[in-house]
Amino acid sequence: MTSWLHAPAIAKACTIVGEVAQAHDGSLGAAHAYIDAIAAAGADAVKFQTHIAEAESTAAEPWRKRFSPQDETRLDYWRRMEFTEPQWEGLRRHAAEKGLLFLSSPFSMEAFHLLRRVGVAGWKIASGEITNTELVDAAAATGQPVILSTGMSGLAEVDAVVERVRRSGAPLAVLQCTTMYPTPAEAVGINALPVFRERYGCAVGLSDHSATIYPAVAAAMLDVEMVEVHVALSRDSFGPDVVASVTPAELRQLVDGVRFVERMRSAPVDRSEPLAVAAPLREIFMKSIVAARDLPVGTLLRREDLALKKPGNGLPAAALEAVVGRRLARALARDEQVAHRDLEESA
Template sequence: MPTSSDIAKLTLADDRCLIIAEVAQAHDGSLGTAHAYIDAIAKAGANAVKFQTHIASAESTPGEPWRVKFSPQDETRYEYWQRMEFTEAQWHGLKQHADEAGLWFLSSPFSSEAVELLSRVGVAAWKVASGEVGNLPMLRQMAKTQLPCILSTGMNPIEEIDTAVRTVREHDTEVAVLQCTTAYPCPPEKIGLNVLEQLRSRYECPVGLSDHSGTIYPSLAAATLHANILEVHVTFSRETFGPDVPASVTTTELAQLVEGVRFIETMIANPVNKDAMAKEMTPLRDLFGKSVVTRRDLAAGTILSPEHLTLKKPGNGIPAKRLPEIFNRKLKAAVAADTLLAEDDLE
């Protein structure tokens, strides 16, 4: 069963990417739906399932404004957060289900109380939302547990990321940093794939992409850039209800993403030597290549010219590139039309 130490072992040399599927609020407060997402994510082949742990009274004031007023059943944003809450026993059940499904269980806390709750439930690592990267007291609280901290940076300047990374490392805790742009959905010109190498060079830690484009393309591109971690929001359907649906991939697309990333990893791990590959392809070269062939029946002693010869498959005779060398050579014996000439046929 995967543990936090597995994530801690991520290094710059790793060739296998950790793929996190974020449920966030896609469950819409339904415990049964949250469990259904765990099964779907495991079936898709992702490594980790991630939720968000909201405790309205601990993280928000009743007057918190809506980012987008999307919910007809919640009068206020505060009431929405209340409806997204699960009890501690329910969180334990989700964690157990994730364990049984072979997934790392992650959930982003949004308050000190949520950190305490998740510490009791058990998470494989701390996934820190962009809005909490500057929350140093809570960041220290997480770092003190010695569980790896994965930082999203969707709304954070470099100076703030510097401080966050330094704060985590002050407690000898592993850190990973994800490029992210807080836009739902995020357009391609704001994905920022170039930032991955900047983060890797600056912090010398695992890096990755937390993508909100609602497509699989940025994650596939990031995989070609050796991203250590990929995170995407998931939804059962783009017709479902919720604020993150436009920025999510479907669980079917998640399976395609996982397949694509593993395909890319295999390509990267197996660089090709063209000469060695060509040698391996010799049987196919013989099949698909062209050889020097007679156009018609020719008598012995014929001095060969362009009107006598052409190029046809297969390619196991005199190679096509040698055609100019064959002109003005004499046939030793008569040959029929469509004969692949051999060196022994020529004087």
Template sequence: MNPLIEKLADKARPLIIAEIAQNHDGSLGMAHAYIDALADAGADAIKFQTHIAAEESTLDEEFRVKFSHQDATRYDYWQRMEFAEPHWFELKRHADEVGIGFISTPFSAAAVELLERVGVPLWKIGSGDTALAELREPMMATGKPMVVSSGMSGWSEMDSTVERLRSAGADFSLMQCTSQYPTPLEQVGLNNLEKMQARYNCRVGLSDHSGSLSPSLAAIARGFSLIEVHATFDKRMFGPDVSASLTIEQIADMVRFADDLRQMDAHPVDKDAKASELGAQKALFGRSVGLSRDVAKGDVLNMSDLAPKKPGSGIAWAEKGLLIGKTMKHSVPKNRLLKNEDFE
């Protein structure tokens, strides 16, 4: 079994997907650099997008945001984002070599065919294409697991998507997603994770575009173990997705958080047993009956003479009332604890 599919099947551990999207800005070298960096950061998978302009777009397609002076049209931009088929094989081979899963979202039937030849282990369906049979059907025909984003779908559309997937016997996961770049924190929709899981009884995760680490950490802490975030080397880099991305360092922090949380959850602590184990430490940090002043032989103790002081190895502070009215057998300075033999 492909290592990434094994990780996907293990719902007890978070599977973290780092999406490059267009953050390579058409540079094959940059795409390879992201593979190395994200493998080092501990991400489970790196995800690209496979665009073939002639198969998915036209000159009538407008920019979502007119960010590029280099590209006269959106169609030109998609052309600049294309990699040739041999390059996709190179990227997949590189990912395999460094031990990170390789995924790419296809945006045309031709891209599905290309990626099937390359050998992606699972499919990711973008939010805008969940109802597109021309993409969905050839993906399902491969029998590979599918991860489906919901960023542009309401509940009725999601119902239809899930019904189609289930009727075809597809192995699928759903992603809560908000298709805003970047997504304001108040629009992330963590509440929909629980709703989606209850409604569809399948694996549910978060595909986040906020550019903040907080939504992913919150989702992982709530037990949702499929996370996808955009990745960038630096927030000052060029591209339409950079503002919605996390840095490599932030993704490494997320991986550490997920590992630490899993370790803590795997080792529940018995409160009583731990308190017993820490008995010596409790004595060290506890409080005994001490003095607020130097007392002399023959003094009769009253409450104002006593003070709670460390360590807790002497007469317990809870027993202070038993000492009121006692007569001192000898003098004791205030920087010493009282002992039973100090009294007549």
């Protein structure tokens, strides 16, 4: 199947993105392990975040959540999360070898240029970067797909960035996102998907932080082009996003669920006639009219002379009223099916 990131103009399937973000905790080996796990789960793409500490942060940046005992400041944490350009190239190659599209959100112009050299399948603009017009313009100017996350913005900000991308002609996707970790059901905001579709006339999707598979499967019922979920190798993994992540096993369920929905939606069922697949079962589960007891020839049939029993390959139960009051043309044994030939012609 062709996913939106493969070919936006002819996409036939929802692109399922496994988001690693900072779950690797600065370990290159762990980052590679995530690629293996996300590929094994059947996702289409793996996404990281590319942070170059000195280019995006200062020592004054506050912690969203103070979780790391080994980092004195948030800036120290970003330094520890950095990979070198050759290391990023290795991750991209590994993803390609596993059949995954490679994505990483840049958090500075320096990170953008690094990723431009490494090669990405498209540009995911994180919620906090949606007003970074320099970054948005640079991504759009590449002509590659631009994916906008909307978790921190109202419609006015989203309108403005959509217009900037549209001027470039780059393929565009707008993702509903709620910046809560984890996101409760009441805050997922799946109702925004048709709103975005109508308002922007572009691909839409869901970036979900609920730590469940349910919003993504529900979004697939709305025919979205993309769903993205954070992945943690284990619920016991270290890091701030674990509580908002699914495990690889759950990602496999999510993939299976989305693909099931796609097959279901692509095969509408005509209910004007009984379903062809049910024909063999009608005989098993439906009932026929049978003699309730031994009945001699000439019996004027009353309701108590008849019973409704399986299998359903004789006169159907629905014909019962038409049979009552008819006279038998031949004798019937108990449980013998009543056939049209067994009834005398009506006067």
